[in-house]
Amino acid sequence: MANYETLIDEMVELLLGDDPDAPVAWAKEVVAGDTEAIDFFNEVFTPAMAAIGDKFGRLDIFLPELIDSAERAQAISNDVLAPIFEAEDGDTQMSRGKIVLCTVQGDLHDIGKNMVSLMLQVNGFEVIDMGINVPPREALNRAKEVEADILGLSALMTTSQPYMKECVELRDGFGLKENFSIIVGGAPITAEYTAQIGADAFGKSAVEAVEKCMLLMEQRAS
Numbered sequence: 001m002a003n004y005e006t007l008i009d010e011m012v013e014l015l016l017g018d019d020p021d022a023p024v025a026w027a028k029e030v031v032a033g034d035t036e037a038i039d040f041f042n043e044v045f046t047p048a049m050a051a052i053g054d055k056f057g058r059l060d061i062f063l064p065e066l067i068d069s070a071e072r073a074q075a076i077s078n079d080v081l082a083p084i085f086e087a088e089d090g091d092t093q094m095s096r097g098k099i100v101l102c103t104v105q106g107d108l109h110d111i112g113k114n115m116v117s118l119m120l121q122v123n124g125f126e127v128i129d130m131g132i133n134v135p136p137r138e139a140l141n142r143a144k145e146v147e148a149d150i151l152g153l154s155a156l157m158t159t160s161q162p163y164m165k166e167c168v169e170l171r172d173g174f175g176l177k178e179n180f181s182i183i184v185g186g187a188p189i190t191a192e193y194t195a196q197i198g199a200d201a202f203g204k205s206a207v208e209a210v211e212k213c214m215l216l217m218e219q220r221a222s
């Protein structure tokens with residue numbers, strides 16, 4: 001049984017350490033051992049990034065270190081985890097549904113959103129990823145234009161959260177509630193906030209994003 005606390009500490013140390021290549025080499029070793037890639041992502045990678053965020057919030061580290069550590073984390077995600085997830089699933093024969101996904105206006109965080117995109121794709125969803133800093137109207141127009149089943153919104157900052165609310169208000173105001181569901185996620189998002197803004201679902205991780213999107217598809221079919 002892997003000791004996640006130790007692994008989290010090791011990852012934080014390597015993300016902030018002198019050797020930029022060490023985190024990828026270390027992560028490869030960890031997932032080659034007795035830690036499943038998905039457990040590594042949920043129990044080590046994500047908490048380690050939260051710990052980096054806390055250090056930044058406490059001014060223990062500054063923006064250049066935050067940027068470096070984000071690049072190293074993205075490399076773990078792209079070079080170590082993504083190939084494993086792609087090889088494990090990849091049922092591309094059928095489409096479970098069409099999802100337009102983006103990080104909302106004012107927000108440039110996309111490490112989590114990209115993992116959500118990957119997980120949805122390897123689980124058979126068609127994902128149209130609009131990237132970062134997407135204004136509400138653009139997200140809604142795209143969802144309408146491609147006849148999406150679901151619009152997925154990611155926000156990592158309290159200052160960008162209100163754009164999620166605006167998306168829901170605009171969708172409902174334009175009479176598009178029947179056209180597509182809205183699922184929200186990102187570190188500061190909670191089930192309470194989701195209910196408060198009238199979004200249809202919330203996922204606290206990429207795995208939960210897939211589960212909730214499947215549920216939404218079932219609800220839409222009934």
Ligand code: B12
Pocket residue numbers: 045046049050051052053054056057063066067070106107108109110111112113115116152153154155156157158159183184185186187202203204205206207208209
């Ligand atoms: C990495 C990082 C960065 C990187 C981002 C790189 C990138 N390409 O994404 C960089 C260095 C660029 C950055 C910049 C900034 N950051 Co920053 N950053 C972070 C950090 C440390 C980690 C985020 C992360 O990648 N987590 C790992 C992923 C895997 O987790 P996740 O994103 O939560 O995603 C998972 C779930 O939430 C969920 N999910 C995510 N999206 C979605 C969507 C849907 C639909 C669903 C269902 C689920 C879902 O599934 C994901 C996978 O399991 C956070 C700390 C934190 N606690 O999150 C701060 C943090 C978000 N940043 C913060 C700040 C302040 C900034 C800056 C303003 C700093 C500055 N002075 O410039 C800028 C803002 C730039 C902008 N306009 O967006 C603050 C925000 C505070 C606040 N009150 O809002 C935080 C909380 C740090 C802190 N404690 O101060 N940041």
